[in-house]
Amino acid sequence: MSSIPPGVVSLYGPSGTLKSSIAITWPKKVKVYDFDLGSHRAHEIHKGVASGDIVVKRLAVPERSISSRRWKIEGASELWAEFLADYLETLADDEFQTVVIDTNTLNWKLIQDSYLQEIQVKNPNRTRLQQIEFGEPNARMNALFNVAKARQKHLIMVMHQTDEFIPVLDQNGKPMVDENNRPVSAPSGQKVPDGFKATRDASDWIFLTSIPKANDLIFPQITIEKSAMGIEMVGAPIPWFTYDKLVEYLKALGKL
Numbered sequence: 081m082s083s084i085p086p087g088v089v090s091l092y093g094p095s096g097t098l099k100s101s102i103a104i105t106w107p108k109k110v111k112v113y114d115f116d117l118g119s120h121r122a123h124e125i126h127k128g129v130a131s132g133d134i135v136v137k138r139l140a141v142p143e144r145s146i147s148s149r150r151w152k153i154e155g156a157s158e159l160w161a162e163f164l165a166d167y168l169e170t171l172a173d174d175e176f177q178t179v180v181i182d183t184n185t186l187n188w189k190l191i192q193d194s195y196l197q198e199i200q201v202k203n204p205n206r207t208r209l210q211q212i213e214f215g216e217p218n219a220r221m222n223a224l225f226n227v228a229k230a231r232q233k234h235l236i237m238v239m240h241q242t243d244e245f246i247p248v249l250d251q252n253g254k255p256m257v258d259e260n261n262r263p264v265s266a267p268s269g270q271k272v273p274d275g276f277k278a279t280r281d282a283s284d285w286i287f288l289t290s291i292p293k294a295n296d297l298i299f300p301q302i303t304i305e306k307s308a309m310g311i312e313m314v315g316a317p318i319p320w321f322t323y324d325k326l327v328e329y330l331k332a333l334g335k336l
Contacts, residue, residue: 084308084309084326084327085308086228086233087235087285087308088225088228088235088282088284089106089235089236089283089286090237090239090273090280090286090287091239092238092272092274092288092289093241093288093289093290094289095240097289097290098291098300099182099238100112100118100122100125100182100238101124101125103236104125104128104134105322105323105324106178106180106236106323107177107323108128108133108178109132109133109134109175109176109178110128110133110134110135110179111134111135111137111178111180112125112135112180112182113137113166113167113179113180114137114182115139115140115141115183116182116183116186117140118182119182120136135176139163140159141189141190142154142155151207152200153196154197156194156196157198159190160194168227172231176233177234178233179228179236180236181237181238183240183275184237184276184279185239185273185274187275188276189275192217195213196208199213218276218278221276221278225282237273237283239274239279240273240274241271242271242272243268243271243272244268244272245265245268246268248264248265273286283306284308285304285306285308286304286306287304287305287321288303288305299319299320300319301321302317303315303316303317303318304318313329313333316329
């Protein structure tokens with residue numbers, strides 16, 4: 081079977097739309113970083129684990145602990161270091177063709193909290209990152225994309241979905257700000273991947289998962305929102321989607 085060039089794939093959609101099940105259909109051997117602790121629900125993942133085609137590493141993102149005076153981050157830096165070391169080792173292993181981060185929504189939370197934990201060592205009263213400090217978390221996330229591309233691996237980013245917020249403009253078309261001089265935003269009515277905002281730009285493919293109903297039948301499908309092999313595919317729905325289904329679709333279009 082022909083193969084699709086490795087790249088970054090974003091899978092997002094409502095809960096229960098088979099995102100994890102779709103992700104593990106990419107070329108084997110697959111490494112799943114299970115931040116949501118729900119990969120065991122993916123369709124037939126137990127067969128892949130039993131055969132050795134799929135390896136799952138569970139990573140529980142620590143919650144913030146509450147003290148009498150402040151929020152304190154504990155364990156995030158240690159978990160990030162554990163994940164990063166394992167991730168780099170996996171990408172260097174020629175047996176692995178695909179890496180799944182499930183979900184990148186929680187991985188992005190871990191990256192932010194791990195950096196905030198480092199800041200709290202010197203400044204215990206800090207409870208959140210300042211906007212100017214997001215350069216380091218952004219760099220860490222971008223590094224995950226870049227090293228996967230350099231190693232020619234498929235990187236599948238599974239994400240929840242969330243509301244899209246857009247700037248509110250005044251009557252002169254200028255962005256409005258609140259009393260603290262922060263930009264004012266409002267929901268656009270659209271849904272977007274929940275997590276690292278630059279994931280869309282970094283992705284080669286973006287698939288929106290859903291379970292529509294047609295003629296009294298309910299079935300899972302994806303809609304292509306971004307394509308690495310032709311803009312004419314954007315908007316195309318593919319029912320019962322898998323990696324092999326995508327290969328068949330690209331062959332039918334003469335892309336492979």
